[in-house]
Amino acid sequence: MFEELEKIRQQCAVCQKCPLGATRTKSVFSAGVPNNKIVLIGEAPGFNEDQTGEPFVGRAGQLLDKILESVGFSRKENIYICNTLKCRPPNNRDPLPEEKAACREYLDKQLEILKPRIILLCGKVALTSFMDTKEGITKLRGRWFDGPHGEKMMPIFHPSYLLRNQSHEKGSPKWLMWQDIQEIRRVYDTLK
Ligand code: URA
Numbered sequence: 001m002f003e004e005l006e007k008i009r010q011q012c013a014v015c016q017k018c019p020l021g022a023t024r025t026k027s028v029f030s031a032g033v034p035n036n037k038i039v040l041i042g043e044a045p046g047f048n049e050d051q052t053g054e055p056f057v058g059r060a061g062q063l064l065d066k067i068l069e070s071v072g073f074s075r076k077e078n079i080y081i082c083n084t085l086k087c088r089p090p091n092n093r094d095p096l097p098e099e100k101a102a103c104r105e106y107l108d109k110q111l112e113i114l115k116p117r118i119i120l121l122c123g124k125v126a127l128t129s130f131m132d133t134k135e136g137i138t139k140l141r142g143r144w145f146d147g148p149h150g151e152k153m154m155p156i157f158h159p160s161y162l163l164r165n166q167s168h169e170k171g172s173p174k175w176l177m178w179q180d181i182q183e184i185r186r187v188y189d190t191l192k
Helices: 002-013 047-052 059-069 097-114 124-130 159-163 173-190
Strands: 038-042 080-083 118-122 152-156
Touching (some): 038 097, 038 124, 059 159, 118 124, 124 152, 159 173
Parallel strands (some): 038 080, 038 118, 118 152
């Protein structure tokens, strides 16, 4: 598993399939532990990720780690984290359809190798990469869907959105995230 993933990581590091190859500092392949249980898919690298080559290391990433750790998930122990795009879009703009299409092969290979039982679609970009829907993340978050290979897939809020919505009140985005991560942990614990 590790060797196969390493090969793809190396391909991404020199990839020029779309124009982001020319503007990136570092490609951002994954963090965490390759495993067949749980994978989180975010959007695309931002400034800090582009500099370090690690996904989710900025403010949003720190919040994500806190959320995961609140139920015992961590990139050191049990979760694998990646993005729909491996390279940073300039000025953190939304990924373009053609960039997503060019990069999809790498994400699909990652999932094919890992065969995770749970996929977390973190934010709108990941959601629309896997689900053909007009509904937004607010409507779909917290619900389980069938993934392309029988995985359990759940859309969840992106931590950047939570940073813009600081309330912890019942029904707020942060409160909902807390419900969702507990449900995710519950289902994770039923996996053999
Ligand atoms: N936001 C994402 O979606 N992914 C990252 O890696 C960093 C910020």
